[in-house]
Amino acid sequence: MDFDISSLPADGVEEVEVARGPLSALYGSNAVSGVVSIISRPAEGSPHFSALGEGGSFTTWRAAAGGSGLTNGLGWSYDLSRLDSDGVVTNDNYRDQSALLTLSFGRNPHREFNFHFFGNAESAGAPGPFGSDPDHLFAGLDTVSRAKRNLFGYGWNYSEEFSPRFREVVTGTLSTNDYYFISPFGDSFSNNKRTTVNEQSQATISPKDFFVAGLEWNREQVRDTFFADATGTPFLLPRTTWAYFAENRWNPAARLFVTAGVRADHIQTHALPPDEFGARPLLPATTVTQVDPRISVAAMLRQSGGGAWLDETRLHSSFGTGIRAPNGFELAFTNNPQLKPERSLSFDAGLEQRLFRSRAVLDATYFYNRFEDQIVVLGGSFTNLSTFTSANLGNSRTEGLEFSIQAQPTRSLHFVGEYTLLATDLLAVNGSTLAV
Template structure:
């Protein structure tokens, strides 16, 4: 196992390579201080705008699928619920940020973020930080954080445009305008996408009928800034998205629905000011952000449905957040340099108003919640560089919530550069937590479920140890980069639904524990300036601490491989392989019936993107997904979308 691991991947540094521009020098998410990626004591992956375009990524699920330590599970194609398991933790243990602000959906029963809907036209880069991060960002960051950093106006005014068509029937277009004019900067982006889609009910199931799940989405983003004096920017940001798509029903048995439709709308806005004081010694930022999600799922009665199901479900989530963040750059003293102190305060108000009304074969079911909760938090941290080779960082956060979310968390780590042996060594340890969701606390349904307002937060401790080495060869200083990281996480007070002895009622309680360990590794080969290969391997052992059973949907083995070749001027070819090993899951048999938990089969997906730059301003591209027509089921009962091809043109004016 260790030899296989050593041969594989280093997600942090390897995939962080930008395939069209130099390596991003600085990462903000991991420490809230712009820091060189090699000095961060955590698993970090940066997916740049150039990498998004070079790999042909059009959705957030596609962009995250090759990140080591991440297991991306989508129930169907675009629109289908998308979950991410980070380093073997639960899918509600990853916190999603937009420009550093949490955007998880408070109306979701588990407080999840649906990765299955969002597209990428307005994204400048994605920063993924693995490991406990509650000491910086609060609840939900047990496994890590994913920060979606949006495009911002820079340089001379310019416009971008993209248009593509594909098979099966698909069309997408995007347009942008950005730049700096005097004291104003601006970035405007609009995107639309429509897919005929695939029937994601597995073809092995007798209920399969071939009815495709359509997907349509439209999104627009406005990012404006005004700099009245040098070093101070007043910013306003607004993003809206509306999506419509079809789904399949997993009933008893599963049914390949034809009319099940969903509408998923989201609006997010932010207003704030950033300022550099005393010649940049003190950087301070204050803003208020507001996000709202509105989801509506409608399943009309279909005569052929053996479950005779019909439902009408609405989720309305609202989150308001006020943040004040500060960075003070301290003078160099003795062996220490680049020292910075951070501190800040945040206030959050979450609310959920959700109603599920359904009828199963004449038996009515209803679930609802109308609740809100507030939290206040303060955080502080320190980072320094000693003797120009040892980076130390430490953070702590105190969070006080009205219900079930009070916690103190901390994290400390270091990276030691040893250029004499071309290596870097890293280590970190931290604590983290997830507050109960509003549904955990206050949800009710007609089967006797009632939330528990006395729940405690789920808590974790975790550490990681890593080593990276750059290997010179073929006249190149970094002909190869190898990185290996071992991680270990212990989670307690996991929230689970507990039934009464007569099964007539249920509630949530803190009863479970989990033990997780694993290895992330990557190998990047750069034999020539026109050729680069990235191989990644993740081994994960995630178990229930009480029974020692493996946790569901956490494959032991996961592999990705990609190659970026530019054999001719302007021509870039990027093949990509994603392999998911066998995993435990709730299994669905060939007749659509659930048969309990068991071993789900492994699967592999092959993608290929080809880009040809006609001029520096105009490029043609073709993107093929699942070229092998794999029938892999990332979740049992949901087949991955079939072979597709998208081709188009990308321009910059």
């Protein structure tokens, strides 16, 4: 399932975390080059509420309301928002509305249950080109075409602490992501659904050793107007993944921190029927097993120097691999029964230096990423590389240096600066001297 977050409002968002590099060892397929985590506002504290209203040109307005609190072990948090605009011309109007709800219950400090709901609905007109037209190329405003999207997500998790050293956590999610496009040439749709169940066993082996192991079941399915069988009828394309993972966070010495993890994904994709044009034959069901490791190491070369201007010096490095299984479009529009997941490998190493009692932090990091088995649609000079319309023939590489500085000279002033020197290479397609 592909996901577009561009229309999601920021109401109720507490923090956004961006983790760089392949993280399939933790998150499975699709975490091929990084992960974005959106963390909602926690349900805690004394009850408090907020409201917002805005307005502008073209009958544009926005309203939002929210609140959160914790009473007798029951925590709650909610956010509601709506954005409307009539646009510039007929059928240029836009509407986006969302709702976010979090409930938590944990009167017993060793037991906690959380429930999350998110809903987002948007509708946008598509009037086509308008405005100055000296060459008389525009056919006029399209007063019919309109894009709609409905996104709903449900999640829950239950944690039980059986002893100070052992905890069980079970998590479940269900999300639907449906697109509709209304057009005078015919309507179209894309319905996506994803369900996951995750179980984790967390054990504190020693004060310096924390271990996590578990399993995950994941089912994705898509039905699309353009994913049709030999009769022209859209069909359901499901994929099921079983995953097994483990991670160990170890502090073998006072200044050394090691985190090592591994995840095995068993990905099963159902068969695809032939299409009505003969471009796609029957594609049999496929099974892919992938093992992805990840390790990160941090070493404190120097601890805080007390009153000295030179504080902690930290050396950090990580290595990992990732995969991205072919999505629905790549499977529906190929005649290749052996299309494989795309793969990535990443390495980084850097040095962090804190100064003036951590009022300033400098960091320099080298990174290297390589992507292999990238899916390439073959045509032109690449036609003779395969008998199929697409294949895993693409390769690319990125590497560079990243520099950052954070400084807080006073309590009310915080400065952040970053600079990245990036070199990218589209490597030759397998079997050719040319890059895509």
